[in-house]
Amino acid sequence: MMNPTFLYGTAWKEEETERLTRLAIEAGFRGIDTANQRRHYFEAGVGAAVAKAIADGLLRRDEIFLQTKFTYADGQDHRMPYDPNADVATQVQQSFASSLEHLQVASIDSYVLHGPSQRRGLGAADGEAWRAMESIHRSGRTRHLGISNVALDQLEELMRIAAVPPSFVQNRCFARTRWDRNVRAFCREHGIVYQGFSLLTANARELNHQDFWQIVERLDRTPAQVVFRFALQVGMLPLTGTTDPDHMREDLDIGSFELSGEDLGVIETIAG
Ligand SMILES: NC(=O)c1ccc[n+]([C@@H]2O[C@H](COP(=O)([O-])OP(=O)(O)OC[C@H]3O[C@@H](n4cnc5c(N)ncnc54)[C@H](OP(=O)(O)O)[C@@H]3O)[C@@H](O)[C@H]2O)c1
Secondary structure (H helix, E strand, O other), rough: OOOOOOOEEEEOOHHHHHHHHHHHHHHHHOOOEOOOOOOOHHHHHHHHHHHHHHHOOOOOOOHEEEEEEEOOOHOOOOOOEEEEEOOHHHHHHHHHHHOOOOOOOOOEEEEEEOOOOOOOOHHHHHHHHHHHHHHHHOOOOOEEEEEEHHHHHHHHHHHHHHOOOOOOEEEEEOHHOOOOOOHHHHHHHOOOOEEEEEOHHHHHOHHHHHHHHHHHHHHHHHHHHHHHHHHOOEEEEEEEEEOOOOEEEHHOOOOOOOHHHHHHHHHHOOOO
């Protein structure tokens, strides 16, 4: 399938995960983001919703983009999808096998390293994890690899050591860094798709700015629609984890209007 233009995020939904994922599919989302990290995600709930939607004839497997993640032990709680005493490569293999079971599929579209093992630079564990992810990619069980929560220097380093480069970067996107401008520029140069999350929640102050509201009011759209449309026009693949069916429809309905170059400039620099 083609890469989707919007991802439905499934974090923090607990026992509502299956119901909300189903609602998102019904609303029209064709890209789903999850993680094999029970602390924040219920991956098996995502898998149940997708399997049921396919069984019900809502869509075929090849019409939905599925992305999940490998999360190191220090990002997990006691419910780990692997043996924490095993080496990192084994942990990746076990976590991935468990993801396929949870998702009830034979392969996925994107497998993401949830975050580097250290704040600056990459560690030995990251090289090991990436090699294990590459071998999963070579086996045909994921179409793409990705990395999340990554700084520019870490992404540059990954590009140097990777045999299979990332197709995706998934980062929290702050208006005050001009919406992660440096990482986005690097991604653009290297053909990597930038996935932005927390576009609404990380930018509450900026989205109250009167210059932003003028755009919202002139276009007669909601703030969320203007932010997501902005993301799309500057080349991002936005995520939304909304639990509200009206918001789901609102978020998907951003193809029917356009921001001018001037509007984009105002939003790009809204934090100064
Ligand atoms: N890689 C990582 O480390 C990482 C970290 C965090 C998140 N993520 C991914 O990103 C996804 C999205 O997370 P997020 O941090 O961006 O927050 P989010 O879960 O999408 O939260 C958005 C908040 O804004 C509200 N909202 C109001 N109007 C909305 C609208 N029209 N559309 C959407 N939301 C609206 C939502 O409330 P309503 O529910 O009432 O709409 C919700 O409280 C997660 O589910 C996860 O998949 C990844």
